[in-house]
Amino acid sequence: MRLLVSLVCFIFIGTLSCGADRPNVLIIMADDLGWADLGFQGSKDILSPNLDRLATRSVRFTDGHVTASVCSPSRAGLMTGKYQQRFGHEANTPPADKGMDVEQVTMADSLRKQGYRTGVIGKWHLGDEEQYYPTGRGFDYFYGLREGSRSYFYNAKKDDKPNSNRRIEHNGQHVVFDGYLTDVLGDKAVEFLKDDSADPFFLFLSFTAPHGPMHATETDLAKFSHIENKKRRTYAAMIWAMDRAIGRVLDQLDSSGQADDTIVWFLSDNGGATNNGSINLPLAGHKGIKFEGGIRVPFLMRWTNRFANGRLFNPMVSSLDIFATSLAAAGGDVEAAKLDGVDLLPFLEGKRSESPHEELYWHKLWFSAMRDGPWKLIYVQGYGYALYNLDDDLAESKNLADAHPDRLNSMKNRMVTWKEGMQEPRWGEAEQWFKTHSKNHIRIIEGK
Missing domain, CATH: 3.30.1120.10 (Arylsulfatase, C-terminal domain)
Structure with missing residues (x-):
């Protein structure tokens, strides 16, 4: 367990780097989440106690943006730290033979070179063919689906057919799962965190919730029976399940003693969609368009060892900055990576006073x-x-x-x-x- 600090140091390209000096990195991404649809964002009908708890200890970016208002290009920008248009990943949902340009260096590639064990759990949506598979893009571990959405329950006759790119896989092997998918993804994340390696970890926990189809368990739906609109009720139940899974992950970090030295990012891949009951107000627009409701998202960063207290950060930031900031925290060379994102740490520490992005x-x-x-x-x-x-x-x-x-x-x-x-x-x-x-x-x- 990482409770025991390793005395072993590793030499990377002439630089001595010790595991104790490199924080873990956890990115938690929601899918099609509305701007107003969490407790800390002011919602009165959506309940998110674990994310609200995270927000109280986090830097909360009030002008935080993703690079696209739809799923796949937004994720390509996040994973590369570059405008995805630089490598032609402009449109959504790559065709069967296309995916994120294999010449691009991913965040997982860079952190693995820094001695991190790397994993992605959940939605990939960056290419279905083998050359685009997560374990070829810097990730040691993958549990999830290649495509962008699927049923939240196992369905052997549809999404879980052997030839389906929506089936759940573990490092290339088709697996059967029991229960509600959001809970399963949370459980797999907890398992990943329990690994007894002394190396720091990078985990991308990529939920499909609350993207359609609108599926929830009867127990979770019953909690929101007071919401009259059926779609909104199901949406609330889906976020409740996601928040519950996130709570288990945060609890595991606490119980293992890793919480203070783990950078936890939380954001959505884009704004709320028109078909899932989400609310983006007071922002205009929604998923798929260029108004703020499509591209401005709830955006948090917690790193207790460096920033003990929660606070607001109002200057403009981007999901592009997650790669650069995490790489800098890990001791990597951000300038050599030639990213469009910037290292936010000097701005958060007060060493730089201008906006990270004009x-x-x-x-x-x-x-x-x-x-x-x-x-x-x-x-x-x-x-x-x-x-x-x-x-x-x-x-x-x-x-x-x-x-x-x-x-x-x-x-x-x-x-x-x-x-x-x-x-x-x-x-x-x-x-x-x-x-x-x-x-x-x-x-x-x-x-x-």
């Missing part, structure tokens, strides 16, 4: 966005641009494009230049998504 960019096929401090630019193909000041209008309800033409043009030119430096998308999406999301963007821009 600009952030988003783009997927037909829609783009850019932040320049509080200013936000949105582009819709075939329609044009909208401009907002989030300091004054977090709900993005007042389009200032006509009032600030110089600012609009300046940001537009920088956005175009940024996009020109990216790789062409390696796959696309069906035309229906352009039509659907174009209407959603325009509806919000025009206040309809």
